[in-house]
Amino acid sequence: MLTTREFIYETRPGRVVFGAGSCNKLSEEMKLRGLGRALVLSTKQQADIANRISGMLGPMSAGTCDLATMHTPVEITEKALVILRDSGADCLVSIGGGSTIGLGKALSLRSDLPHIAIPTTYAGSEMTPILGETENALKTTRRDPAILPTLVLYDVDLTIGLPVAMSVTSGINAIAHAVEALYAPDRNPVVSLMAEEAIASLAHALPVVAEKPADLPARENCQYGAWLAGICLGSVSMAIHHKLCHTLGGTFNLPHAETHTVILPYATAYVAEFAPDAMAAIERALGSENAASGLRDLAKSLGAPLSLAQIGMPEDGIEKAADLAVKNAYWNPRPLEREAIRDLLNRAYHGAPPI
Numbered sequence: 001m002l003t004t005r006e007f008i009y010e011t012r013p014g015r016v017v018f019g020a021g022s023c024n025k026l027s028e029e030m031k032l033r034g035l036g037r038a039l040v041l042s043t044k045q046q047a048d049i050a051n052r053i054s055g056m057l058g059p060m061s062a063g064t065c066d067l068a069t070m071h072t073p074v075e076i077t078e079k080a081l082v083i084l085r086d087s088g089a090d091c092l093v094s095i096g097g098g099s100t101i102g103l104g105k106a107l108s109l110r111s112d113l114p115h116i117a118i119p120t121t122y123a124g125s126e127m128t129p130i131l132g133e134t135e136n137a138l139k140t141t142r143r144d145p146a147i148l149p150t151l152v153l154y155d156v157d158l159t160i161g162l163p164v165a166m167s168v169t170s171g172i173n174a175i176a177h178a179v180e181a182l183y184a185p186d187r188n189p190v191v192s193l194m195a196e197e198a199i200a201s202l203a204h205a206l207p208v209v210a211e212k213p214a215d216l217p218a219r220e221n222c223q224y225g226a227w228l229a230g231i232c233l234g235s236v237s238m239a240i241h242h243k244l245c246h247t248l249g250g251t252f253n254l255p256h257a258e259t260h261t262v263i264l265p266y267a268t269a270y271v272a273e274f275a276p277d278a279m280a281a282i283e284r285a286l287g288s289e290n291a292a293s294g295l296r297d298l299a300k301s302l303g304a305p306l307s308l309a310q311i312g313m314p315e316d317g318i319e320k321a322a323d324l325a326v327k328n329a330y331w332n333p334r335p336l337e338r339e340a341i342r343d344l345l346n347r348a349y350h351g352a353p354p355i
Contacts, residue, residue: 007188012129012234015151018227020216023053023095023118023155027060030091033150035114037062039089041080041104043069046096046120049158053095053118062089070256071134071249072102081110089113094149095158097121097170098256105131105147117149120159122170122202122222123257124177124230126152132246139250141238148234154227156220164210168302169257171206171222174229175199175295176260180241181232182278183271185331191235192281194228199285201225203298210302239332241267244345247324248313258311261304262351265296266344269354274333292354307351318345 017025030038039062042050047066054061065083067076084092084107092111094104095118102125108115109131117126129148132141162170178195181187202225208218244267245259269292272279279291288294296306305311322342329336347354 005189008186009188009190010235012127012145012148012231014127014148016154016227017152018154018224020156020220022153023158024056026053026093026116026118026153027057029116029151029153030057030060033091033114035091036060037087037089038091038093038116039084039087040064041068041092041094041100041107042066042096043099046100049120050095053093062087068094068096068100068103070099071139071253072099072106072132074106074133074135077103077106077110077133080107084111084113091116093118095120098123098125098173101125101149102132104149106133108149109144109147114151115149116151116153118153118155118158119223119226121162121166121257122159122174122226122229124174124226124233127227127230128234130234132250134250137251137253139246141246154223156216156223159219159223160214160216162213164213165303166257167209167213167222168206168299168304169255169261171202171209171226172264172295172299172302172304173257173260174222174226175202176241176245176264177229177233178225179264179268179278179282179291179295180239181229181236182281183275183333184236184239186236188236191232195232196281196285198225198228198232199282201228203286206298206302237331239330240270240334240336243330243332243336244321244325244341247321248308251321251324252313252317254308254311254313258305259308261299262306262308262311262348265292265299265354266348268292268295270340270344271333296354308345308349309351313349315349318342318349321345
């Protein structure tokens with residue numbers, strides 16, 4: 001018997017160029033848009049690759065800025081804005097992971113300049129109209145179509161040097177975007193298909209990357225999965241997983257991808273009974289009998305961190321985190337109950353099995 005469906009699916013603007021060597025098309029893509037000079041953004045750790053991209057652009061480069069840092073602090077954005085204004089650039093190019101792309105988004109929003117993203121991790125930020133910024137130890141997010149980069153270049157060659165540990169947590173971070181899209185209030189069949197495909201692609205490719213970091217097809221499948229997961233995150237609303245990760249990351253300055261990696265099985269277990277269709281999709285994608293346990297088993301098999309204690313969370317911060325998590329709570333299939341969230345965080349702190 002067929003059932004009726006009601007949903008809204010809204011496509012996102014922007015252009016994606018996917019494939020090995022695609023960063024070599026940057027100047028060509030800029031010319032297609034009538035852009036003349038780009039300020040190239042990076043973290044200090046990736047300044048070398050930013051300089052290489054800047055050199056490739058030649059006279060189309062307005063210089064580099066390597067101030068990008070985790071959680072996009074507002075004070076860093078303000079410093080970078082001064083550099084941008086002095087550079088005379090008419091567009092921004094961010095090369096790196098979520099930190100650099102976040103800075104690109106923040107600058108683009110403040111300057112109204114086009115933003116071109118060249119991701120080197122699996123964060124997925126490049127496909128979302130979402131900006132998370134930190135100020136006074138609190139992380140806030142906003143969603144606006146103007147935040148979405150106008151062009152994304154996916155070049156698998158740039159991911160070969162990504163260390164295995166970072167590849168693993170970045171990949172699980174991407175899986176988290178897809179997992180939460182499966183039980184979002186505004187989910188739809190198109191995004192759900194992308195989410196399941198994203199989880200499956202990453203879950204099958206990450207073990208190969210962990211074993212053979214230079215395996216090009218595996219890296220490309222990770223990038224493909226991350227692209228789909230980013231579309232999912234940008235297309236639907238966030239729930240408990242992202243609420244907890246934003247709370248923990250912004251308040252305790254925990255590493256972004258590692259926080260997502262640790263929290264994912266616990267957030268999934270929290271909503272499992274309230275989102276059976278989502279759990280079934282996750283289990284199919286993982287080839288697992290239980291969604292939450294399957295996600296934790298994947299992380300464990302890849303050598304990823306399994307507890308908040310491992311990534312620098314103070315134990316005495318659990319109470320504060322529980323209070324913040326239920327304040328201005330996101331929609332969730334299961335209501336965010338303070339004591340239940342506190343128990344979740346306590347289990348995650350100690351790395352106990354997710355239940």
